[in-house]
Amino acid sequence: MEMDVLAKLKGFLASAELPDDGRLPPERELAQSLDVGRAVLRKALATLQAEGTVWRHVGKGTFVGDRPIDTFADINAMVQRTNPLEVMGARIAFEPEVTRCAALNATGAQIAEIRNCMIKAQQAPTWRQYEQWDNRLHRTIGEASQNSLLLGLLDTLNAVRRAVTWGRLRQTPVRPPADHHSFAEHEQIVEAIADRDGAAAADAMRRHLRSVESHMRDMR
Amino acid sequence: MEMDVLAKLKGFLASAELPDDGRLPPERELAQSLDVGRAVLRKALATLQAEGTVWRHVGKGTFVGDRPIDTFADINAMVQRTNPLEVMGARIAFEPEVTRCAALNATGAQIAEIRNCMIKAQQAPTWRQYEQWDNRLHRTIGEASQNSLLLGLLDTLNAVRRAVTWGRLRQTPVRPPADHHSFAEHEQIVEAIADRDGAAAADAMRRHLRSVESHMRDMR
DNA sequence: TGCTTAAACCAATTCAATATTGGTGTGCCT
């Protein structure tokens, strides 16, 4: 039998320069290069795969290194373990710092959109639409941080929040009152971001969320 | 002028059966259906969009309902969109606040375990084991926040971090030097938590992560 | 028999070309 296809293969891996993603040529080409049949090459590749130095997938190819993790941040698990109080705690811990980054990195267009969301929220004729614009305001602040990972975490947080807060949508009054506490707080946040004042922005967001939290308690 | 294109459009929305994703026909078709020019239709659609009953995007179409935020709880998606610099930015924004919560809420047992992780990290004979204990230290701090949602977000952040930082494992020296900068920084963090001093804990963690970040830059 | 090779086929995936779609401008008409 072909005595050491595996050794030959390892030699190839050592010598050949692989693209930065670690992909190595398809089986058919590689078999020709190494002057081996495909079946034998596959056996060697199988052992490499078994010992973890290589991973492969139909249609994608064969790669050296570790298989990319396919773990989802299980939002359902978080939802089951947490509660509205924790959600507010997490928001109070997290969002002010996101806001600080936003104040330092937001583009002019993003500041304009944040301000637009604020105005639309103030003018919202129903609570439904108010919350829609409020959500969008907070998320645009996340985008303005210019950090896609922070944005991803914020989205996760919001997904959990929506799942936890579900069902208890406010429908008591028809529309947010003109002196709704959030309006002034939103303005302070937007002002601080527009001023590029990170500390003030973080403080304003923290005050806003604390205010939301206390009103949540009042509602029960 | 066409007096009530908007009313006609709303009538269409009410009568016509939309596909379950809420997509409505493209502008050109819709204009013909309603027997209106595209420009006027666009004006009506613009108001609908402004009042939030509709969202639109180039290439996608026009949809009724809320714009779906492209929430990526998918860690792989986060990994692909982010980079090591963003990861450090997110850690610097997020972990200090988690540490603050930990200082306020940690149990005695958790403080003891955090301290234990710190000692084990100092004594680690290899970089591999050092990072293992370092990871566990940071995660125990997350547990000590007593907020399962914060912990979940921290886990997500760490999963992304591991995936992004993968492959560039340090192997230069055999073991962390005795005067490694992290050791003193870890002690400050643990002290502040043990003192129940939230602000000091957050500051210490922030200094620690900034230090890690600067050393990362030096490595290049 | 026992093992390899070559070839054909399959399903998952990628890739490139094409078609749609919202956004924008221009000229023409009333």
Add this chain to the structure above:
DNA sequence: AGGCACACCAATATTGAATTGGTTTAAGCA
């Protein structure tokens, strides 16, 4: 002015062909 038809653009969707790991089959060779 304002409505309309038309042409263009950039972002997105869609489609079809090519690629790739996996599997089977048959032939070749010891």
